[in-house]
Amino acid sequence: MATSQSNPKPIDPKGLTACPECDLLIQKTTPKSGVKGLCPRCKCMLFHTKKDSVERTLILSLAGLILFLPAMVLPIMTLNAMGIERTSNILQGITTLFQDDFHLVAILVLLTTVIVPFLKLLLLFYVSISVRFKVNLGNPALAFRSYKRLDEWGMLEVYMLGILVSITKLTDLAQVSYDIGLFCFVFLLIITLFSSVTLDKQQYWSLIGRNVSTKNG
Ligand SMILES: [Zn+2]
Structure with a gap:
């Protein structure tokens, strides 16, 4: 062009x-x-084309990957009802759904809140590394296609909405305090959203195509 x-x-x-x-x-x-x-x-x-799309997306996806584990395992909130204190994180929440026989809901939450968002960040990081440093390891085109397919299945924002509704409802029944896991989760959500904003799909495809021609040529 x-x-x-x-x-x-x-x-x-x-x-x-x-x-x-x-x-x-x-x-x-x-x-x-x-x-x-x-x-x-x-x-x-x-x-x-978006400015510094590859560099910005690379940094955001790396930050998301670093933040992912703390967001999943650190306590989101502490409930205090009649002197009994209980903390919970996202993975414990999913385990509780399984134990309470909400198997389908548990699988959906696991997929949309843990597996898909993690895979999306991982694929985005891999493709960004490939196009930024012209590394021809594996298949960046397949990885980028997979990222785009998974795009509709990551629903961190829906889970965030669920947390906010739960907090609002629980404040009537118990004393609720926010924990560090909630802040990690909010940052993870913001980072994931920003990585979609900084990502210039046309530029990525163009760079992936250039790497393939260099490899074949
Ligand atoms: Zn014209």
Whole structure:
């Protein structure tokens, strides 16, 4: 695709794309970070890459992976009712659901709150490392496709909503205090949301494609 800079390279017929507005054939290029691409004829915006998408997504996914274990195992809240104190973390909550015969709910919570969010961060970290440092280990294209498929299944925000509702209801019955696990979970949720915002899918695909051509070439 065309950028604001002129492209002196000869035209490769395989690497052409058409402007969606005026159908002008334009040579595809690997878009640089934070760049707008305009059609040279009609000035329609062809792409607008996010600034430092790979670096920001890499740091956020790494921070999410570091924060994941504390968010799952540290106590979220302490309940104090008639002198009896009880703390609970996310994994204990899932175990309790299993013990109380809510097997399907327990499996759903395990999938949407633990397994999928962790896999998403891991895949995003792996793909970001691959494209940032041009490492050709494994299959980043497959990993990125899997990440996009899993995107709809991670529901940390729904679980967060559940925690907030529980806290509101429990305050009538017992004394509730927040613990460090809740803050880790909130940070994990924010990091996961921001990693989706900083991720520039078009730029990632373009960089994955460039790595594959370098590998094959
Ligand atoms: Zn055009």
